[in-house]
Amino acid sequence: MSTTGKAMHLAALFPSNQSAGWRDPRSGDHSDFATFTGLARTAERGLFDFFLLADYPRLTEHRGAVSEVGTAGELDQITVLSALSTVTERIGLVPTVNATFNEPFDVARRLASLDHFSNGRSGWNVVTTSNAWTGENFRRGGYLPHADRYQRAAEFVCAARTMWRSRAADGPGLFQHDGPQFRISGHFTVPAGPQGCPPTIQAGDSEQGREFAASHADVVYSRHRGRAGHAFAADIRSRTARQGRGADQVKIMPGVSFALGDTDEEARDNARAAQELAISPQLAICYLERTWGRDLSSHDPDGPLPDTDPERAPDPSEWPGIAAAEARSARAQKWRSYAAQHGLGIRQLVMKLTGGKPFVGTPARVAQQMTDYVRSGGADGFVLVPGYAPGGLDEFVDRVVPELQERGSYRTAYTGETLRDHLGQSTQS
Numbered sequence: 215m216s217t218t219g220k221a222m223h224l225a226a227l228f229p230s231n232q233s234a235g236w237r238d239p240r241s242g243d244h245s246d247f248a249t250f251t252g253l254a255r256t257a258e259r260g261l262f263d264f265f266l267l268a269d270y271p272r273l274t275e276h277r278g279a280v281s282e283v284g285t286a287g288e289l290d291q292i293t294v295l296s297a298l299s300t301v302t303e304r305i306g307l308v309p310t311v312n313a314t315f316n317e318p319f320d321v322a323r324r325l326a327s328l329d330h331f332s333n334g335r336s337g338w339n340v341v342t343t344s345n346a347w348t349g350e351n352f353r354r355g356g357y358l359p360h361a362d363r364y365q366r367a368a369e370f371v372c373a374a375r376t377m378w379r380s381r382a383a384d385g386p387g388l389f390q391h392d393g394p395q396f397r398i399s400g401h402f403t404v405p406a407g408p409q410g411c412p413p414t415i416q417a418g419d420s421e422q423g424r425e426f427a428a429s430h431a432d433v434v435y436s437r438h439r440g441r442a443g444h445a446f447a448a449d450i451r452s453r454t455a456r457q458g459r460g461a462d463q464v465k466i467m468p469g470v471s472f473a474l475g476d477t478d479e480e481a482r483d484n485a486r487a488a489q490e491l492a493i494s495p496q497l498a499i500c501y502l503e504r505t506w507g508r509d510l511s512s513h514d515p516d517g518p519l520p521d522t523d524p525e526r527a528p529d530p531s532e533w534p535g536i537a538a539a540e541a542r543s544a545r546a547q548k549w550r551s552y553a554a555q556h557g558l559g560i561r562q563l564v565m566k567l568t569g570g571k572p573f574v575g576t577p578a579r580v581a582q583q584m585t586d587y588v589r590s591g592g593a594d595g596f597v598l599v600p601g602y603a604p605g606g607l608d609e610f611v612d613r614v615v616p617e618l619q620e621r622g623s624y625r626t627a628y629t630g631e632t633l634r635d636h637l638g639q640s641t642q643s
């Protein structure tokens with residue numbers, strides 16, 4: 215599909231679960247408002263559509279202990295974004311709020327409040343949350359099977375929209391929602407915000423996740439890049455059309471990191487250094503243990519992969535949620551032959567597996583790669599994942615954004631006030 219001349223959409227994500235960016239000496243405290251302010255303001259200076267907060271409502275664990283990835287802290291997002299709404303003016307503010315452990319009334323009220331305070335800049339990244347043990351924080355344990363989570367999420371979004379619309383006309387009208395998951399009615403407490411219904415973003419990859427996106431989302435935040443990203447975009451667009459929605463109504467924005475340099479070689483060195491910082495030797499071993507289902511701490515992180523097969527039946531109390539033995543065994547074999555073929559040790563292999571497909575190069579090269587990807591139909595834009603915060607986006611905004619603008623593939627000023635405006639959508643009431 216040729217989309218020459220089409221302007222891309224950009225967003226910034228914080229924090230990144232994978233990168234353990236807090237270990238970077240340039241990182242600010244993840245509980246310090248200045249860290250959030252610095253990043254959001256830089257993204258706004260770069261004319262980004264929105265600032266997205268990822269949400270991990272339970273610290274990442276490995277074999278019953280908190281993993282080093284999860285120790286930086288996870289503040290409540292709507293609190294953070296409400297505060298940010300007072301120090302930013304145009305950028306969209308998007309919390310990740312899961313539809314599995316929350317209630318529609320509460321979420322609708324908080325998002326409508328954020329929409330008021332931000333003058334129409336709130337959004338909602340609707341996730342279902344994959345970790346069963348997250349539920350233990352909410353006293354429900356492994357709550358709801360996977361497919362039911364999406365049914366609940368779809369109803370959750372419909373119920374929230376019903377509440378928002380009930381206040382679109384003057385005065386408090388009645389809302390009512392009757393479905394298998396929720397039977398709720400009443401008067402919604404918050405007057406309609408500037409956007410009516412804040413835009414929804416979806417992040418989830420399964421069959422049900424994709425259908426949910428095609429039916430309900432304004433943006434899909436995906437993890438697919440390269441050729442897989444093209445296939446993913448085509449799939450989402452055809453599902454969207456089947457739902458009777460226009461292809462442009464759902465923006466596809468893969469998450470992507472980047473490494474810049476004055477030369478391509480310097481950028482490659484920077485990319486390698488960032489990966490080495492993100493994947494510590496211990497983390498590399500932990501990553502492998504999730505497939506082998508046993509203690510691998512005696513293995514040298516720079517040495518070869520274990521030549522024994524994964525544990526067939528690991529103790530579920532120590533290895534909750536681990537994949538079936540056949541799948542782990544096939545994965546182990548694939549990794550072993552890939553590592554042998556490319557001469558990689560454990561840590562190098564894990565860096566390869568977790569590195570994604572970052573944009574790497576001079577600012578001009580990165581701008582061209584991004585432009586080409588969008589023009590060839592692979593995406594409508596990107597959710598950029600800086601390696602650290604608050605300074606990790608500065609170089610991109612200062613050096614890549616002007617290159618994108620020069621190519622005519624990115625806006626040179628905000629043309630609207632609300633997040634819906636930035637996404638190129640009319641306000642829904």
Ligand SMILES: Cc1cc2nc3c(=O)[nH]c(=O)nc-3n(C[C@H](O)[C@H](O)[C@H](O)COP(=O)(O)O)c2cc1C
Binds near residue numbers: 269435
């Ligand atoms: C790119 C991406 C980002 C995600 N971010 C979060 C997040 O911040 N918090 C969260 O609880 N789940 C997050 N998820 C997980 C989704 O909530 C989803 O529940 C999970 O992927 C299972 O759904 P699926 O089977 O459709 O993929 C993310 C998923 C993707 C693909």
